[in-house]
Amino acid sequence: MTQSERLDRTFAALTDPTRRAILARLERDKDGASVSDLARPHAIKLPAVMKHLDILDEAGLITRTKTGRTVTVRLSPKPMREAMEWLRRYERFWSGSLDRLTLYAETKEAEARKGGK
Amino acid sequence: MTQSERLDRTFAALTDPTRRAILARLERDKDGASVSDLARPHAIKLPAVMKHLDILDEAGLITRTKTGRTVTVRLSPKPMREAMEWLRRYERFWSGSLDRLTLYAETKEAEARKGGK
Numbered sequence: 609m610t611q612s613e614r615l616d617r618t619f620a621a622l623t624d625p626t627r628r629a630i631l632a633r634l635e636r637d638k639d640g641a642s643v644s645d646l647a648r649p650h651a652i653k654l655p656a657v658m659k660h661l662d663i664l665d666e667a668g669l670i671t672r673t674k675t676g677r678t679v680t681v682r683l684s685p686k687p688m689r690e691a692m693e694w695l696r697r698y699e700r701f702w703s704g705s706l707d708r709l710t711l712y713a714e715t716k717e718a719e720a721r722k723g724g725k
Numbered sequence: 726m727t728q729s730e731r732l733d734r735t736f737a738a739l740t741d742p743t744r745r746a747i748l749a750r751l752e753r754d755k756d757g758a759s760v761s762d763l764a765r766p767h768a769i770k771l772p773a774v775m776k777h778l779d780i781l782d783e784a785g786l787i788t789r790t791k792t793g794r795t796v797t798v799r800l801s802p803k804p805m806r807e808a809m810e811w812l813r814r815y816e817r818f819w820s821g822s823l824d825r826l827t828l829y830a831e832t833k834e835a836e837a838r839k840g841g842k
Contacts, residue, residue, distance in 0.1 A: 615739075616740055616742065623736040624733070625732075628729075632814075685815040692809060692812040692815075698802040702802060
C-alpha cells in the first residue's frame with residue numbers, strides 16, 4: 609500500500625464523530641477498552657459499533673485482542689502520525705499569518721514611539 | 726456548524742489523492758493558481774476537477790476569486806489547523822513510545838556497565 613492509499617484510509621476513518629469519539633476514549637484508556645465499554649456512550653446498536661471498529665481496524669488505528677469471550681480494543685495511533693505529518697506542511701501558513709501580524713503590530717508601535725505619542 | 730461537523734467535512738475533503746495534490750500545489754503557489762493550472766497534472770476531465778474544487782471550497786479549504794474570465798484558486802488552510810489540533814493529542818503516544826524505548830536502552834546500557842561487560 610502506498611503512502612497516499614494509507615492517507616486515504618486514515619482520513620476516511622476519521623470522517624465520523626463516533627469513530628473519533630472511540631479513538632478519543634482509547635486515548636484516555638491506556639489498557640484498552642472492551643467493545644461494550646466503547647459502545648455504551650453511543651446511541652447506536654452494537655452491530656453499528658462493530659462496523660465502526662472494523663473501519664478503524666482496517667485503517668490500522670486500533671488493535672483487537674480476544675481473551676476468552678472479551679475483546680480488548682487498543683489504540684494504534686501510528687497512521688495518525690503520518691496524517692499529522694501531511695498536515696504539518698500547512699502549519700507555516702497560519703504561523704506565517706501570525707508572523708505578519710506581529711510585524712504589523714511592531715511597526716505600528718515603532719511608528720507611535722517615533723511620533724512621540 | 727459545530728467543531729465536530731467541521732472536522733467531518735475537513736477529513737472528508739482530505740480523503741482523496743487529487744484533492745490533496747491540489748492543496749499541495751496551492752501550498753507552493755502563494756499567489757494562487759487558475760483552474761486549468763490545477764487541472765493540468767491530473768488525468769481527469771475539467772468537470773471532475775471542478776467537483777473536487779467544490780468539495781474543497783465547501784470545506785473552507787480554498788477560496789475562488791473571479792477576475793474577468795479567470796478564476797484564481799487560493800489555499801485557505803485554517804480548517805486544517807483544527808484537524809491538526811485534533812490529531813495532536815495522539816502525539817504523546819508515539820513520543821511516549823520513543824521515551825519508553827530510550828529508557829529501555831538506557832537501563833540495558835546501565836545493566837551492562839554494572840556487569841562489567
